[in-house]
Amino acid sequence: MQKHRIKSNNLGRDTAHHKSLLRNLGTSMVLNGSLETTLPKARALRPVIEKLVTRARIGDLNSRRAMHAFFFTDVAVDKMLTEVAPKFKERSGGYTRIVKLGPRKNDRAEVARIEFIDKVGQVEAPKVASRIGKTKATKVVKEEPVV
Numbered sequence: 001m002q003k004h005r006i007k008s009n010n011l012g013r014d015t016a017h018h019k020s021l022l023r024n025l026g027t028s029m030v031l032n033g034s035l036e037t038t039l040p041k042a043r044a045l046r047p048v049i050e051k052l053v054t055r056a057r058i059g060d061l062n063s064r065r066a067m068h069a070f071f072f073t074d075v076a077v078d079k080m081l082t083e084v085a086p087k088f089k090e091r092s093g094g095y096t097r098i099v100k101l102g103p104r105k106n107d108r109a110e111v112a113r114i115e116f117i118d119k120v121g122q123v124e125a126p127k128v129a130s131r132i133g134k135t136k137a138t139k140v141v142k143e144e145p146v147v
Contacts, residue, residue: 008044009040009043009044011040011041011044021041022044022045022048023070023071023072024072025037025041025045026045026048026049026052026070026071026076027071027072027073027076029045029049029114029115030049030071030076030079030080030084031073031075031076031079033115033116033119033120034113034114034115034116035113035114035115036101036111036112036113037111037112037114038104038109038110038111038112039098039100039109039110039111039112042098042112042113042114043098045114046096046098046114048070049095049096049114050093050094050095050096052066052067052070052080053080053084053085053088053095054093055067056080056081056084056085057085057088057089059081059085064077064081067080067081083120084116084120087116087118087120088117088118091117094117095116095117096114096115096116096117097114097115097116097117098112098113098114099112099113099114099115100112101113
C-alpha cells in the first residue's frame with residue numbers, strides 16, 4: 001500500500017523513539033540556541049520548534065502546559081518563555097534557519113546547524129584578565145642569625 005498524503009518522516013525509528021528524539025533535540029536547541037545534527041533530523045525538528053515558539057508567544061497557561069509536556073527540563077520552558085518568545089514578539093513565523101555544513105567526515109552524512117534567526121541563548125564567556133607578562137610574587141624569608 002502506498003503512503004499517500006503522509007508527510008512525516010520517522011527517521012527510521014518507531015513512534016516512541018521518534019518522539020523522544022525530537023524532544024531531546026528540541027530541549028538542546030532551546031538551551032543552547034543552536035544545534036548541529038544531520039539534515040533530516042534538522043528538517044524534522046524545524047516545524048516542531050516553530051509551533052512551540054508560536055505557543056510561547058501566546059504565553060497563556062495552556063501554552064505553558066504544552067511546553068512542559070514537550071521539553072524535558074523546566075529550564076528549557078522558562079528560557080523559551082523569558083528569552084525566546086520576547087525576541088520574536090513582532091515576527092509571525094520563520095523563527096529558525098537551517099545552515100548546511102557539508103558531509104560528516106566518518107560516514108559522509110549531510111550535517112546541518114539549526115538555529116534561531118535572532119541569536120538566543122548565547123552565553124558570553126566571562127572576561128578573564130590576561131596573565132601574560134605578569135609574574136608571581138615571590139615570598140622573601142628573612143633569615144635570622146643563629147646564636
